[in-house]
Structures are given as C-alpha cells and as structure tokens.
Amino acid sequence: MGSVLLIEEVDELGPQDVKPYGSDLFNDVVLSALVSEGLRATLSVYRGKTWTTSAEPFSFVPRSPATAESPWFARPSIKAVGQLKNCISTGNLRNRKTTYTSPAHVLEAWAEVADQVSQQDLALGWGIGCPPRVG
Numbered sequence: 610m611g612s613v614l615l616i617e618e619v620d621e622l623g624p625q626d627v628k629p630y631g632s633d634l635f636n637d638v639v640l641s642a643l644v645s646e647g648l649r650a651t652l653s654v655y656r657g658k659t660w661t662t663s664a665e666p667f668s669f670v671p672r673s674p675a676t677a678e679s680p681w682f683a684r685p686s687i688k689a690v691g692q693l694k695n696c697i698s699t700g701n702l703r704n705r706k707t708t709y710t711s712p713a714h715v716l717e718a719w720a721e722v723a724d725q726v727s728q729q730d731l732a733l734g735w736g737i738g739c740p741p742r743v744g
Contacts, residue, residue: 611684612670613722615715617658623651630742660735666719671726672734685729692717 624644628636635654643652657668673680689697696718723733 612668613719614655614668615658615666615719616655618656620654620656621651622654624648634737666716666723667733667735669723669726669733669735670737671729671731674730674732682731685726685731687722687725690721692721 622640626636627641627644630637630641640648640652658666660667660669671682671685673682687693687697689695692714696714726733
C-alpha cells in the first residue's frame with residue numbers, strides 16, 4: 610500500500626492557475642512541471658481530506674515513526690480481513706478493486722487500514738513539505 614486518499618474536493622486547474630514556487634506542493638511538483646512542458650488543458654485535481662484534531666478519517670501515507678532509528682521501511686501489506694474482507698481485491702496489485710456499500714462502511718474500512726498500518730509499526734503521515742528549490 611502506498612497511500613490512502615479520502616477525496617474532500619475536486620478542483621479544475623489549468624496553466625492559468627500556476628502559483629509561485631513554494632506556495633503549494635502540488636503546484637510545485639506537478640502543475641508547474643506540466644505547464645513548463647506545454648500543458649494547455651484543464652486538469653481535474655482530487656484533493657484529499659487533511660488531518661484535523663478530531664477523530665475523523667484523513668488521507669495519509671505510511672511512514673516511519675519520528676522515534677524510529679531509520680527512516681526506511683517496507684510498504685505495509687494490507688490484508689482483506691475484517692471490514693476489508695468483501696470490499697478489496699488484492700489479486701492484481703496494480704488495479705485494486707474497492708467496493709463500499711455506505712459512508713459508514715468507508716469509515717470502518719479506513720479504520721481497518723489505519724489499524725493494519727499501525728500494527729506494522731508505522732505511523733500515519735499526513736503532511737509533506739515542499740522540497741528545496743535547486744538552481
């Protein structure tokens with residue numbers, strides 16, 4: 610598993626929406642690069658739900674805990690058990706199928722994934738800073 614994305618909003622962005630470097634990670638890493646290579650179309654950008662202080666689910670990437678000796682770790686494996694038993698197919702890792710029957714089921718599935726990641730001694734990363742500008 611590489612990441613968990615809970616979509617909070619969808620934006621339509623194009624070349625006219627490029628911002629100065631350092632203002633937004635997506636802008637810096639994706640949109641600016643596409644425009645510099647000739648992008649002229651509008652893109653649908655899915656923005657994930659961010660972490661808050663409440664107990665609500667959020668988008669995350671697995672990461673080493675801050676207290677870990679090494680920042681390196683293997684991708685966590687997610688098993689189709691518990692709330693995930695009948696809603697994910699792990700046969701084809703490139704095209705995982707997910708099926709949910711209700712918003713409550715999505716929340717239960719998120720909790721199961723978060724629990725499985727935590728059981729593998731990993732943390733739920735929710736913030737990634739902009740890389741330094743080179744050149």
